[in-house]
Amino acid sequence: MREHSLRRANWHRHVLAVNAPAALARWLVSGGSLTARLKAHADAFRVQVLGQRPAPCLADEAEAFGLRKPARCWEREVLLRCDNTPVVFAHTVVPMSATAADWPLFSALGERSLGTTLFGDPMVARGPLEYARLRASHPLARRARAALSGQGMAIPEEQILYARRCLYRRRRGTLLVTEVFLPRVAALVPKTPNTR
Numbered sequence: 001m002r003e004h005s006l007r008r009a010n011w012h013r014h015v016l017a018v019n020a021p022a023a024l025a026r027w028l029v030s031g032g033s034l035t036a037r038l039k040a041h042a043d044a045f046r047v048q049v050l051g052q053r054p055a056p057c058l059a060d061e062a063e064a065f066g067l068r069k070p071a072r073c074w075e076r077e078v079l080l081r082c083d084n085t086p087v088v089f090a091h092t093v094v095p096m097s098a099t100a101a102d103w104p105l106f107s108a109l110g111e112r113s114l115g116t117t118l119f120g121d122p123m124v125a126r127g128p129l130e131y132a133r134l135r136a137s138h139p140l141a142r143r144a145r146a147a148l149s150g151q152g153m154a155i156p157e158e159q160i161l162y163a164r165r166c167l168y169r170r171r172r173g174t175l176l177v178t179e180v181f182l183p184r185v186a187a188l189v190p191k192t193p194n195t196r
């Protein structure tokens, strides 16, 4: 069944526009690497790779890239797991127009976090965060739900999922990361008292 990849979300520059519960809003606006922050809330952190393959980007991703229609991209989808609980579904797309020199580490990442390659590289420019409420019909909400099926953590269809996205640039390449925050992220507790 076509997953309505033309379904778009309304992406906002200000987090208040998505009216997220406070426990989620804190994660949506968190600066720096999400990986580093999640690691501070878990004894064990894992990037579970769901797939990395060629695929057309979504309609609202084409818009973010300034393209008139979806372009073929390298697509990477992962679940970020804290103490084996999935807390974020992350979806990253790199237009095929980018060269290996633009994102030298992307293709061979495996279960290493993408964040470690983005935040450690002075050549990477990070754009502003954007926020959205994803209804069940949004392709990324569908994929996040599908990724959790069979893990006893089914998300009710009527539940809104909160997401953020960020455009990164390096040399002539662009890379768009979208993070869909799963309900269980709200229950994470810092492992060290001064972590927010």
Ligand SMILES: C=C(O[C@@H]1C=C(C(=O)O)C=C[C@H]1O)C(=O)O
Pocket (backbone or CB within 6 Å): 032, 033, 034, 035, 036, 047, 076, 077, 078, 080, 088, 090, 091, 092, 112, 113, 114, 115, 116, 118, 177, 179
């Ligand atoms: C961008 C980051 O990398 C994280 C890791 C990702 C991956 O390995 O695919 C994708 C999105 C992020 O949540 C980060 O840590 O901030």
